[in-house]
Amino acid sequence: MAEEINEEWLSQLSEADLKDLEAKPKSQAEKAWNRLVCFFPVLASLLHLLEYLYVPNHPGNANTYLYAGFIGIFLAYFLVRGIWAQVSDDQFRRWRRAAPFQSLIFILLMIYDLLTLKTATLLLPYFPWADKILNAMIADAAFLAESASASISLLFQGFIIGAVLGIVTGVFSGYNKKINYWISPFVTVIGSIPTTTWIPIVMVLAASLQKGAMFIIALGVFFSLHNATFSGVNQIDKAYYSVAKTLGASQRQLISSVTVPAMLPTVFSGLIQGMSTACTSLIVAEMMGVESGLGFYITWQKNWAEYDKMYAGIIVICVLFLAVHFILNWLSDRTLKWKED
Structure with missing residues (x-):
């Protein structure tokens, strides 16, 4: 009992x-x-x-x-x-x-x-102590803030473009086999090549280094979001569509009321993965030619052997990227709170 x-x-x-x-x-x-x-x-x-x-x-x-x-x-x-x-x-x-x-x-x-x-x-100048780095960060705060602002602007411009294109193509590829027939080969072939491999070509062909860097960031985000969205749409139980059609849902309503809510968990997973790719692409692109941003700041200070300022730039990058990932995870938890229920 x-x-x-x-x-x-x-x-x-x-x-x-x-x-x-x-x-x-x-x-x-x-x-x-x-x-x-x-x-x-x-x-x-x-x-x-x-x-x-x-x-x-x-x-x-x-x-x-x-x-x-x-x-x-x-x-x-x-x-x-x-x-x-x-x-x-x-x-x-x-x-x-x-x-x-x-x-x-x-x-x-x-x-x-x-x-x-x-x-x-560990000797100077390669290994400055923490107090020296902190003082360098405060002394160069204006330049660091300007560089951080340029990096954030470039990061989100490329991220938004890549995310929108990736989600749109992912939805239609997963929802329509004919569209997927034309898009899938390009995504498979080009997506298998690391994003940073395209930097030398893009930097030559782009109208400006800034736009070239934006394209590189968008490209990396696009593949992450396309694959995540496509996978999310394919995993949706077909019975959901059948029930919605029985209730009189139109094609637009099937996408907005069935496909989009069901794919959101994988889309947010793709957003977080895409942001990691975007952050890496951003710093590499800035180090290889863009004359602004934290990547440029780090390279410039390294070339002048100002290693305390170089480490200060690295710390700012870490803080910014951690903040961005925290915000994305927070949005994911808030948006997908219904999963806990």
Whole structure:
């Protein structure tokens, strides 16, 4: 009787409830350990701050307190998150999962600081310490902002063109076999060639380097979106179309009310993959000829042996691309929230 009650009780639990049960500690020791892990980033950042302030620099290496302030900001943030995790179960689950990796980042930063600023194991100019990079980033902030703006503009122009063309051709190719007969061979042959391979040809034939770079970005995004959309349309159960036709749906309604909603999960997957391709193509294109953008900035600073500014440009690229991917994933989660139901 008890087993039947337990089975009935378990069957009524949602997926979130089951995850909560699974995540619950099985002992007081495990519970205390999980609470302690939430403060690991605080310990790691504090240790790094003490190392930066009190371990002597290698002779000839100078630093400022700017990086110490940077560490201090994160230390305060980690402390707030750790305390918040103690009073909120939702925040505890999130921060318990993120805390170990956040700690690792500051441990690696501390190791890098020891190898550069403190011991000069990694030498200038190729390996500037974090404080030097941060100061270079602030000193060249205007140029970095201008370069970032140019890169974002070029990235999204190419991305939008490629995404629209890829989705449109993917829908019609998946929906109509005659259209697919003509499009599929071109996509198969040209799509098998890495996008960056076309850069030398496109840069010669394009009306301007800017338009050539835009074409390269759009080309990479097009193949990702076409294949994802085509796959999404092909995976739609034919019974959906039959039911819609029985209810009197027109061809336009079949596409807008059946095809488009059903293919959205694979389209968003293609958008994320396409953005990765676009980011790679953007930087390569900028490094090979476009006289603006972060790729150009990095190449230019490298040629002048300004490696601290070069690393600053790389960091800005990482932050921008992570932000773009975060936004795409957020949009995907919001748009496809119905899948959880």
